[in-house]
Amino acid sequence: MRNSKTPGACKSLARNAVATLPFAFALALALALLCASFAIAAPENTGNAAKASTYTKSEMVYGMLESDGSLREAYVVNRFESDAPCQVDDYGAYTQVANLSTTLPLACNDGKVSLEKGMDPFFYQGVLKDAQLPWNVRFYYTLNGKSISPANLAGATGLLGIEVRTSANTQVNKAFYESFVLQVTITLDGDLCTDIKAKDATVAASGKDHTVAFTVLPGHDGNFKLTAQVKDFEMASAQIAALPYSSVVEMPDTSEMEDGLNSLTDAISQLNEGTDELADGVAQLSSGADSLADGAGEFGDGLELLASSSTQIVDASAQINSVLTDIASALENVDLSGIEDLPQYALVLREIAESLDACKTVLQELDEDYARMAATLDYLASVVRDNALSEEEIANLRAEVADNEEAAEALEKLLATYYAVQEAVDEYYASGGSPETIQAQLEEFFAKGGQFDQIIDALNTAADFLESGGVDQIGQLVSGLSSLSSGYTQFHEGLVAYTDGVQTLSDNYSALSSGMSELAEGTSELSSGADQLSGGIAELNSATSNLPAQMRERMDEMMADYDFPEFKPVSFVDKRNKNVTAVQFVMLTDAIEIPEPEPVEPEPEPEPTIWDRFLNLLGLS
Numbered sequence: 001m002r003n004s005k006t007p008g009a010c011k012s013l014a015r016n017a018v019a020t021l022p023f024a025f026a027l028a029l030a031l032a033l034l035c036a037s038f039a040i041a042a043p044e045n046t047g048n049a050a051k052a053s054t055y056t057k058s059e060m061v062y063g064m065l066e067s068d069g070s071l072r073e074a075y076v077v078n079r080f081e082s083d084a085p086c087q088v089d090d091y092g093a094y095t096q097v098a099n100l101s102t103t104l105p106l107a108c109n110d111g112k113v114s115l116e117k118g119m120d121p122f123f124y125q126g127v128l129k130d131a132q133l134p135w136n137v138r139f140y141y142t143l144n145g146k147s148i149s150p151a152n153l154a155g156a157t158g159l160l161g162i163e164v165r166t167s168a169n170t171q172v173n174k175a176f177y178e179s180f181v182l183q184v185t186i187t188l189d190g191d192l193c194t195d196i197k198a199k200d201a202t203v204a205a206s207g208k209d210h211t212v213a214f215t216v217l218p219g220h221d222g223n224f225k226l227t228a229q230v231k232d233f234e235m236a237s238a239q240i241a242a243l244p245y246s247s248v249v250e251m252p253d254t255s256e257m258e259d260g261l262n263s264l265t266d267a268i269s270q271l272n273e274g275t276d277e278l279a280d281g282v283a284q285l286s287s288g289a290d291s292l293a294d295g296a297g298e299f300g301d302g303l304e305l306l307a308s309s310s311t312q313i314v315d316a317s318a319q320i321n322s323v324l325t326d327i328a329s330a331l332e333n334v335d336l337s338g339i340e341d342l343p344q345y346a347l348v349l350r351e352i353a354e355s356l357d358a359c360k361t362v363l364q365e366l367d368e369d370y371a372r373m374a375a376t377l378d379y380l381a382s383v384v385r386d387n388a389l390s391e392e393e394i395a396n397l398r399a400e401v402a403d404n405e406e407a408a409e410a411l412e413k414l415l416a417t418y419y420a421v422q423e424a425v426d427e428y429y430a431s432g433g434s435p436e437t438i439q440a441q442l443e444e445f446f447a448k449g450g451q452f453d454q455i456i457d458a459l460n461t462a463a464d465f466l467e468s469g470g471v472d473q474i475g476q477l478v479s480g481l482s483s484l485s486s487g488y489t490q491f492h493e494g495l496v497a498y499t500d501g502v503q504t505l506s507d508n509y510s511a512l513s514s515g516m517s518e519l520a521e522g523t524s525e526l527s528s529g530a531d532q533l534s535g536g537i538a539e540l541n542s543a544t545s546n547l548p549a550q551m552r553e554r555m556d557e558m559m560a561d562y563d564f565p566e567f568k569p570v571s572f573v574d575k576r577n578k579n580v581t582a583v584q585f586v587m588l589t590d591a592i593e594i595p596e597p598e599p600v601e602p603e604p605e606p607e608p609t610i611w612d613r614f615l616n617l618l619g620l621s
Contacts, residue, residue: 055082055117056581057090059572061133063240063587067150069139069164074131076573080122088117091574094126111574128573134176137240138165139589155594157231160193162186164214166222166240173575179567180242180585182216187236188228198226218245218565235592242585244567265544272534272541278400279527279534286527288383289520310499313359320355321492324485346463353459360456380516384425389418404536407529414522421519455488 060077077100080088090113097113099106100123106115113124141148142161153160164184168177188196190208201224202213216222389397394415401407571577608616 054579055080055086055088056579057571057577058582059580059584061572061583061585063131063133063585065137065240065587065589067139067590067592069137069589071131071133071137074128074133076126076128078124078126078573080117082117082119085116085118088115088122089113090115091571091576092126093129093574095129096127098125100125126573132169132171133585133587134169134172134174134180134572135182135240135242136167136169137587139163139238140165150590150592153233154592156233158229160228160230160233162226164222164224164238166216168221173570173572175565175567175570176242176572176583176585178219179244179246179565181218181245182222183241184214184216184222184224185239185241186212186226187238188212189234189236192233193228193230196226196228198224200224201226232594233592234594237591238589240585240587242587244583246566262548265541265548268537268541268544272537274400275530275534275537279530282523282527282530286520286523289516289523314496314499316355316359317492317495320352320359321485321488323352324488327485346467349459349463353456353463356456356459360453384421388422401529401533404529404533407526407533410522410525410529414519414526417518417522421516 058079060079062075062077064072064074066072076092076094078090078092080090091111092108092113093111094108094113097106097108101120102122106113106124108126113126115122115124139150140163141150141153142163143153143156144158145161148156164186166182166184168174187206188210190205190210193210196203196210196212198212198214200214202215204211204213212226214222214224397411398408401411567583569580569583571580572583
């Protein structure tokens, strides 16, 4: 079909385009529809047009293609807008121009169209001379695998193949090819075409018809194919719409995503710092617990040794006390008639003095050992009490390791040990074996038995006295020995009380020492779990620290294929045209239709013969 179009065909062309193009591109043709409403408008009063007013221009280019895609002719609908009447001088190589807004005549002289524009938008159509479009378009057809011309395709039946190729027309400003996206839409009648297959296309149903749409990105050539089973084939016009890529595709704004990723990496960094501090704190706790357990073990060993030695000390003191008691008892009823035999007791008194001196040395060593152990015990007890955790701190610890199963288990073991140690310390202080109680007993003991040196001196003096034969003073000796026996009895009672306290302390301390060991084991496991948690968070922080930049780089790589030059509106018709705001293209191929049959004219009736006339006269025909 080669129905030549005329400039006055704008109205029907626009209606046909809107009826057949996909909705997204049909919107671009809405401007052309306005020509219908202005075609019958009354003439404008342009007598007072403001020559200096500025106007803007948009161009809608229509290309009429043969069925094979070759360009037959092209039209441009020019639209002008301004906020006041003005003089318009527009340039273009047109063979014909038509006023689409008023009934006033319009002419193109030497490639220039001049007009007086009123307040309303003004349209005029021009037929391009030696028209060329920014794209070369070709349609190739096959039937049952063999090439076939579009003229021979109407009414065909079989396997149809259509191939569409687009490429740049180097004779036209390359800005359109590099910045415009093409959509090629082929409409197939669902009653005539079935089993439609088209790779890289969007196939949609529109009533009984099927639309097959291909997209060609800016700066790219297109090559698309479709196949369909057809019978009595006919096809409506194929449409090719071209719009600036930036007007139909908006690049995604990733700023919110980047802000979210920055917040995420900041949070992970803070979590990393927190887990590092947690790991350091738990490591210090574990080290302190180890030292506490070691000190507790050493103190326990010393306390156990002291308790085991106390029995020997008490037994020795009991013997001394018994001897002194016997001496004092014997002296109460002594018969001084045998006083000349007293010097032989000097050796016994010196032995007692030596035993007391040795006992004094042992007790002094015990006192020093106890002082050291008491200081250690005070330190251990203060560590446990001073480092008591509140319920809030315990809850925070549990929250810190909630996501690490091993660390959480280690923490629960540690807390169980911690509670046991706290209970042991409380019971220890509540018992009679506390440091304060033992210290009080020791002070009381030394207050009672503090005459060691005096007793020893008295024994040695008595021995000297007996050896020197000073029996005349035997009465004083008897009195002194009696006082010595009484004082030593009090000393012995204090010693027994002291050793009982030591034994109580030793018995109670075993539970505390065991708790300290469990505490050390628990904190060691917790430290290991905290290290693992800190290491995992550190790896996560390292892997995500550069995540926003990586995401931006990856997005840039992915969008690189879709980052096309932004179209800066320029006139397609003539580069001298200014203030161009929009340019769009619509190309339509001829439809493939079965020709209407030629009307058959009836054969002329033969002239009647004489006989026919005679019969007709008689009414017998």
